[in-house]
Amino acid sequence: MGLLALFRSKPNSASIAKERLRIIVAQERGGRGGPDYLPLLRRELLQVIHKYVNVDPEAVQINLEREAGHEVLEFSVALPEKPGE
Amino acid sequence: MTEIIVVTSGKGGVGKTTTSASMACGLARRGKRVAVIDFDIGLRNLDLIMGCERRVVYDFVNVINGDCTLKQALIKDKRLETLHVLAASQTRDKDALTEEGVRRVLDELIAEAFDYVICDSPAGIEKGAHLAMYFADRAVVVVNPEVSSVRDSDRILGLLASKTQRSSNGNGGVKEHLLLTRYNPRRVASGEMMSVGDVKEILGLDVIGVIPESPDVLAASNAGVPVILNEESDAAAAYGDAVSRLLGEELPLRFLEEPKRGFFARLFGG
């Protein structure tokens, strides 16, 4: 990158803000209306998982899916890549 | 029919009181009978923004406790005949407001045939904020184009949809509007600030007004004259438009772009 470009291309912080908000709002809306214990459950699950694998907190997703007549608590953990594979 | 409107946000210092005062004045200027109530118990300041702080004798909590009648506590505005202010109390007792008490006061305002009751909510999601929104028919959610304000607004939207009288009795829920304030078109243009479109997209709500960041707001609070009454101010014009939209008129948004400045102004204006 040339010196001039360095001055010109400020990172567009508004679009970063928007992207972060899009994710957090979707996540918080997902847990809304569900049981109050969801955030605590997520944290405790994280602690248990941490005993075995060192995952990024963001890699743990909890979703409450509502379908006709029943609710499904969906839980997913993205494991870190194994080195050398 | 009385319509109860809560002005709320979650986050503090975003412009709720400024908005409550200007919307109340704007509605009264259109001939509506309006009562504006400060729900910020312990930290009252609507009276200062309205310029009636020296005329507060009785407050909201006095009415609830039966120390006085509602009529005695309502302060008549000196500029607009149909406008009335109910001040918050300075008590430190957070339990001074009760659901039953608030309901009684609102019922009396309804019986007195007020057209609009504007509830200026305190910040946060505790009791005061809860009671300010509980009986609302409509909500004006005040937001600044900034991450923590937008996130807090979304939490408030969640509460409006679940913890209000209208959400629980199947009356179609509270009608929600977004009011974006402290909007700086120059910073939006340079990519430093989220745009109306961005915020609208994230929250998925109809926009009732965009108020530009303006030095007139501070001048207005210094003077105790709500900014909407300043004929020369863009912020006033923007609040005027928001009031019109509240009354059902369709108007395009204004002040989304930086005012065009001449060559020399740009050169020297910085």
Ligand SMILES: Nc1ncnc2c1ncn2[C@@H]1O[C@H](COP(=O)(O)OP(=O)(O)O)[C@@H](O)[C@H]1O
């Ligand atoms: N459009 C605006 N332009 C500039 N300053 C503003 C604007 N709206 C609000 N402010 C300022 O922001 C501060 C907080 O406003 P206030 O209405 O008291 O917020 P809240 O009631 O949400 O705490 C005040 O100092 C006010 O003057």
Ligand SMILES: [Mg+2]
């Ligand atoms: Mg306030």
